[in-house]
Amino acid sequence: MELQNDLLIRAAKGEKTERTPVWLMRQAGRILPEYRAVRNSLSGFIELVTTPELAAEVTIQPVDILGVDAAIIFSDILVIPEAMGLKYEMVEKKGPWFPETVNGYDDFNKLRKADVESDLGYVLEAIKITKKELNGRVPLIGFAGAPWTIFCYMIEGQGSKTFSKARRMLYNEPLLADQLLQLITDSTIDYLKAQIAAGADIVQVFDSWAGILPPDHYQKYSMKYIAQICDAIEEVPVTVFAKGAYFARQEMRHLNCQTVGLDWNMDIQESRRLIGENKTLQGNLDPCTLYGSTTEIETATRKMLDGFGPSRHIANLGHGVYPDTDPEKVKVFINTVKEYSAVMHSTSN
Numbered sequence: 001m002e003l004q005n006d007l008l009i010r011a012a013k014g015e016k017t018e019r020t021p022v023w024l025m026r027q028a029g030r031i032l033p034e035y036r037a038v039r040n041s042l043s044g045f046i047e048l049v050t051t052p053e054l055a056a057e058v059t060i061q062p063v064d065i066l067g068v069d070a071a072i073i074f075s076d077i078l079v080i081p082e083a084m085g086l087k088y089e090m091v092e093k094k095g096p097w098f099p100e101t102v103n104g105y106d107d108f109n110k111l112r113k114a115d116v117e118s119d120l121g122y123v124l125e126a127i128k129i130t131k132k133e134l135n136g137r138v139p140l141i142g143f144a145g146a147p148w149t150i151f152c153y154m155i156e157g158q159g160s161k162t163f164s165k166a167r168r169m170l171y172n173e174p175l176l177a178d179q180l181l182q183l184i185t186d187s188t189i190d191y192l193k194a195q196i197a198a199g200a201d202i203v204q205v206f207d208s209w210a211g212i213l214p215p216d217h218y219q220k221y222s223m224k225y226i227a228q229i230c231d232a233i234e235e236v237p238v239t240v241f242a243k244g245a246y247f248a249r250q251e252m253r254h255l256n257c258q259t260v261g262l263d264w265n266m267d268i269q270e271s272r273r274l275i276g277e278n279k280t281l282q283g284n285l286d287p288c289t290l291y292g293s294t295t296e297i298e299t300a301t302r303k304m305l306d307g308f309g310p311s312r313h314i315a316n317l318g319h320g321v322y323p324d325t326d327p328e329k330v331k332v333f334i335n336t337v338k339e340y341s342a343v344m345h346s347t348s349n
């Protein structure tokens with residue numbers, strides 16, 4: 001199926017585009033009343049994730065309602081630990097919770113590499129349905145958590161400000177940490193490859209807890225495994241989003257990925273200088289900007305677009321959109337990117 005709108009894919013590959021493509025991390029869900037209507041008719045988040053027809057429906061909602069240039073498959077990064085043997089729950093208004101965690105070799109030895117077809121078939125099915133229903137309108141983004149971020153949840157069993165239990169293991173049991181990170185990495189590579197075979201046009205690796213590691217540990221326990229993933233995926237472009245990893249930008253230049261995501265703390269010009277000309281940059285408006293007035297959003301979005309310039313940029317927020325954001329304000333952001341970047345591109349050619 002040929003894509004009618006392939007701006008995102010061309011921008012990721014560094015090809016010329018008529019304007020800057022735009023989508024939002026966490027666009028599927030939460031902010032849309034249409035999502036909440038589907039969600040409230042079910043027992044919970046996990047039922048939605050594991051019901052392919054409904055996951056496909058909420059994946060496509062932001063394409064129809066917001067006008068974004070890509071869909072991102074509705075799922076969660078935590079399906080990988082589940083497939084490895086740690087079931088998760090999603091506690092209303094609190095977030096993920098794992099009844100069992102990894103404390104030592106006894107727990108590790110009970111884990112397995114994810115068997116993607118049998119354990120994660122529901123995600124692959126959702127991708128196939130979504131691709132069919134999208135009918136080439138926009139590309140579909142597949143995704144997974146970075147091994148380090150998944151490791152954090154498998155050790156702690158829930159969110160944490162410091163993830164000190166997970167970080168403690170890097171000091172006390174570095175060999176176990178490496179073995180667990182490798183098992184997550186191997187599972188993730190199979191998973192992303194299966195997503196691509198099912199139809200994902202590009203994949204993104206979310207390292208949401210990158211920013212809590214010291215730089216040497218980040219290289220050793222996160223980037224090393226992300227690099228394995230990037231090297232293994234040759235079929236489609238790969239985006240690496242490492243939230244808070246400003247200190248690792250120079251090394252990101254050597255990753256075998258096409259796109260690097262920036263959070264809103266990262267200066268655009270400095271990031272371009274450190275990461276180099278051979279990567280597309282994605283981001284990085286402060287999600288709180290969308291609480292501002294229409295004029296403030298327009299001004300901030302134009303400033304961001306001027307900062308990145310017309311080539312090798314995918315417009316996005318610097319992290320996921322916050323749940324209480326007004327969808328109308330999201331549209332102001334999206335429409336400003338579309339209109340202003342079209343002018344930028346036409347004057348630069």
Ligand SMILES: Cc1c2[nH]c(c1CCC(=O)O)Cc1[nH]c(c(CCC(=O)O)c1C)Cc1[nH]c(c(CCC(=O)O)c1C)Cc1[nH]c(c(C)c1CCC(=O)O)C2
Pocket residue numbers: 024025026027028029030039045072073074075076077078090094095096143159206208320
């Ligand atoms: C760290 C992380 C998680 N999940 C994810 C990350 C990495 C991205 C990031 O840093 O934000 C990734 C994720 N989670 C979800 C998606 C869907 C696609 C999208 O729109 O981006 C994606 C890409 C659905 C979801 N995942 C979750 C929801 C809300 C649950 C609900 O609808 O009840 C959705 C729509 C739940 C979730 N899942 C997770 C947490 C901490 C929570 C609770 C807090 C929250 O809501 O963000 C783990």
